[in-house]
Amino acid sequence: xxxxxxxxxxxxxxxxxxxxxxxxxxxxxxxxxxxxxxxxxxxxxxxxxxxxxxxxxxxxxxxxxxxxxxxxxxxxxxxxxxxxxxxxxxxxxxxxxxxxxxxxxxxxxxxxxxxxxxxxxxxxxxxxxxxxxxxxxxxxxxxxxxxxxxxxxxxxxxxxxxxxxxxxxxxxxxxxxxxxxxxxxxxxxxxxxxxxxxxxxxxxxxxxxxxxxxxxxxxxxxxxxxxxxxxxxxxxxxxxxxxxxxxxxxxxxxxxxxxxxxxxxxxxxxxxxxxxxxxxxxxxxxxxxxxxxxxxxxxxxxxxxxxxxxxxxxxxxxxxxxxxxxxxxxxxxxxxxxxxxxxxxxxxxxxxxxxxxxxxxxxxxxxxxxxxxxxxxxxxxxxxxxxx
Ligand code: T4K
Numbered sequence: 001x002x003x004x005x006x007x008x009x010x011x012x013x014x015x016x017x018x019x020x021x022x023x024x025x026x027x028x029x030x031x032x033x034x035x036x037x038x039x040x041x042x043x044x045x046x047x048x049x050x051x052x053x054x055x056x057x058x059x060x061x062x063x064x065x066x067x068x069x070x071x072x073x074x075x076x077x078x079x080x081x082x083x084x085x086x087x088x089x090x091x092x093x094x095x096x097x098x099x100x101x102x103x104x105x106x107x108x109x110x111x112x113x114x115x116x117x118x119x120x121x122x123x124x125x126x127x128x129x130x131x132x133x134x135x136x137x138x139x140x141x142x143x144x145x146x147x148x149x150x151x152x153x154x155x156x157x158x159x160x161x162x163x164x165x166x167x168x169x170x171x172x173x174x175x176x177x178x179x180x181x182x183x184x185x186x187x188x189x190x191x192x193x194x195x196x197x198x199x200x201x202x203x204x205x206x207x208x209x210x211x212x213x214x215x216x217x218x219x220x221x222x223x224x225x226x227x228x229x230x231x232x233x234x235x236x237x238x239x240x241x242x243x244x245x246x247x248x249x250x251x252x253x254x255x256x257x258x259x260x261x262x263x264x265x266x267x268x269x270x271x272x273x274x275x276x277x278x279x280x281x282x283x284x285x286x287x288x289x290x291x292x293x294x295x296x297x298x299x300x301x302x303x304x305x306x307x308x309x310x311x312x313x314x315x316x317x318x319x320x321x322x323x324x325x326x327x328x329x330x331x332x333x334x335x336x337x338x339x340x341x342x343x344x345x346x347x348x349x350x351x352x353x354x355x356x357x358x359x360x361x362x363x364x365x366x367x368x369x370x371x372x373x374x375x376x377x378x379x380x381x382x383x384x385x386x387x388x
Pocket of ligand 1: 009010011012013062063064065067086087089090132158160161182183184185186194195314316318
C-alpha cells in the first residue's frame, strides 16, 4: 500500500479548453457586453434547457440563490417539509425566506425523503415539500406529486446533483413545480459558479426573472417596479464556460461511468462496504458514495476517512452531520421529528473521488489502499481494548 504521490480530492472541476475559452473572451471583450443577460447568457439558457429536456430554464449566479429564489417565487409560508440528508443550502433556502423547515426522515434505500413519513408531518401550516435528488438518484417523484396534490402543496426539487439525469426519457428538471440545479465547479456540469431553475409551467418565468433582476421585468421599458428582487444574474463569462462544458458533457458522464464501474468491481468484493448504486434510467454518476459497516469492515467511517487522508486520498462525508443536527437548526424552537435513518446513514457514508480525468490507475490504487486498510481491523481492536 503506497501513499499516492499527489493528493487526490473527492472532485476536480472540469474546465473547458483554455484556447476555446479565450475565443469566447475575445468576443465578449469585442462586444463590450459582459453581463445583464447578454448573448451568451441567452444562448446558454436555451442550450441547457434543450440538453436537460426541460420546457424552461432560468440561469442564476449560483445554485443556492436559485434555490432561495425558487422558494420565494412560490410565495410559500409557514412550514416546508424537507430532508435533513442534504447540503445545508437546502434548509437555509427555506429559513432565509422566513419559513420553518421541518426535517423528515429519509428512505433507507434511496436516501431521498420518505413519502410515508411526509404524510405524518403535513399540517395546515405546511405550504410545500422541498425534496433532494441526493447524489443524482431520483426521489419517488410519483408518490411525492401525489402527496403534494392531495394536500394542495407546492413541490420543489433540489436537483443540485442531478444534472442530465432522466426518468424514462423525461428530464428530471421537469418534475414538480420547480427544480434547481447547481452549476458549481464541483458538480457534474459546471459554469464555475452558477445555478438553474427549471420548470414545465412557463408561468414562473417572469417572477424568477424579477427576483434575479432587482424586480425589473424582462424586455420592459417601465421605470416602475412592482416586486422586490435581488441581483442574481449569471455573467457572460460564466455562461461562456457553461456553453463550452455543455459540448463535452456526454463524454464526461461516460468517463464517470467507467470510473464508477471500476470502483464497483473492487468495492463490492470488500466485506463491510456497500457502494450506493445509481438507479435512474439515465444516471450521471455524480458521486461515488459508500456505506461503511464498522463491524464487518473493521473500521468506522471516520477512521477510514482519516486513514485515507494519510495516503493522500481526500474523501468527503456528504452529508454529515444531517442538517437537523447542525447547531443552527438544533437550537431553534421548531418541530424536530426524529430522523433515525438519516442519522444512521450520515454516520456511515463516505464519498470517494470521482471526476473526469481521474485515472483508472488511481482508482485501482485507491481501492488497493482501502482493501489493505480493511485488514487492519481497527474497529475490533478499539472495541476490545475499551472492553478490557
Ligand atoms: N443543494 C445541494 C444538495 C448541494 O449539494 C449544493 C451544493 C447546493 C444546493 C448549493 O449549490 P451552489 O450554491 O454551491 O451552486 C461543495 C460545493 O461547494 C457545493 O456546491 C456542493 N453542494 C457541496 C456538496 O460540495 P464543499 O464545502 O465540500 O466544497 P470544497 O471547496 O471543500 O470542495 C470539495 C473538493 O473539491 C475539495 O476537496 C477540492 C475540490 N475543489 C473544489 C473547488 C471549489 C477543487 O479541486 N477546485 C475547486 O475550485 O462544498
